Amino acid sequence: MTKRFAVIGSPVKHSLSPTLFGFLFAESGTDATYIAHEVAPEALSDCIAAMRKGEWDGLSVTVPHKLAVRPLVDEEDSLVIRIGAANTLARRGDRIAAYNTDAAGCARALAHGGATLQGANVVILGAGGAARSAVFAALDGGAKSIRIVNRTADKAQALAQAAGDARCAALDATSLQGVLNDSDILIQSTTVGMSAPDSSPLAADIVLPRRLTVHDMVYRPLETALLARAAAQGCRVIDGLWMLVFQALKQFEYWTGVRASDETALALHAHLRGAAT
Numbered sequence: 001m002t003k004r005f006a007v008i009g010s011p012v013k014h015s016l017s018p019t020l021f022g023f024l025f026a027e028s029g030t031d032a033t034y035i036a037h038e039v040a041p042e043a044l045s046d047c048i049a050a051m052r053k054g055e056w057d058g059l060s061v062t063v064p065h066k067l068a069v070r071p072l073v074d075e076e077d078s079l080v081i082r083i084g085a086a087n088t089l090a091r092r093g094d095r096i097a098a099y100n101t102d103a104a105g106c107a108r109a110l111a112h113g114g115a116t117l118q119g120a121n122v123v124i125l126g127a128g129g130a131a132r133s134a135v136f137a138a139l140d141g142g143a144k145s146i147r148i149v150n151r152t153a154d155k156a157q158a159l160a161q162a163a164g165d166a167r168c169a170a171l172d173a174t175s176l177q178g179v180l181n182d183s184d185i186l187i188q189s190t191t192v193g194m195s196a197p198d199s200s201p202l203a204a205d206i207v208l209p210r211r212l213t214v215h216d217m218v219y220r221p222l223e224t225a226l227l228a229r230a231a232a233q234g235c236r237v238i239d240g241l242w243m244l245v246f247q248a249l250k251q252f253e254y255w256t257g258v259r260a261s262d263e264t265a266l267a268l269h270a271h272l273r274g275a276a277t
């Protein structure tokens, strides 16, 4: 029987997920459909009840439901509890399991791009939901240190504390250059660059050392001002579509039990490039 999947959110019509999963299901010969399903906050519990009755086999969950969905499910993966948000639901009979694939997506995007988290000094720009997944990806990947810099310093402090690990600390923006000089990986998780493509989350006088791998989670535009600058300064760069691709492949794995190959990830990235730019 054809399986039914969707991304739920509000607004959801600009989501790349239907394009992404449409390609993935076709490429893998999976008998399934995937649509963008607009769900207002007040309709969320009815949506999950319908899923429990069989309307959906799996759902991707996006803004504003990633936190609100948690009390409505039957089981939570440990990363959902640690990150505090769910982005994937899978129906197991009449039970619903929640997962978070963002940390795995971030980790595999870094690995695929040639960066090694084990033993790395990592700097994370931002302290929102995306930053949280980067923090746990870095912790679980064996990073040596994780420094969080954010426009609102209190939020960086709160995230470092919530991570509950001595390797993790907030960083004052004035110390950023010194820390970057001794870092291996920079993960950009703020929304800067999305609405104003020329804007950069880094001050103009910051120099990115060549040894740094720079991963920007923003994928619209694909080459952000930060990635262009990093590439010009000789750094290895990893664009935000890789994280989107790999977190989706983890969702696919939870739904089908199949781990997609790096070749599939490459094909998916190439397919999405056109849609994202």
Ligand code: ATR
Pocket: 125, 126, 127, 128, 129, 130, 131, 150, 151, 152, 155, 189, 190, 191, 192, 201
């Ligand atoms: P997401 O779930 O995508 O992480 P979020 O939780 O709203 O989104 O977090 C957005 C992040 O981008 C925050 O770290 C935010 O900084 P603040 O905590 O100071 O709000 C950061 N951000 C958004 N606009 C910014 C800007 N113009 N300059 C610097 N940081 C910005």
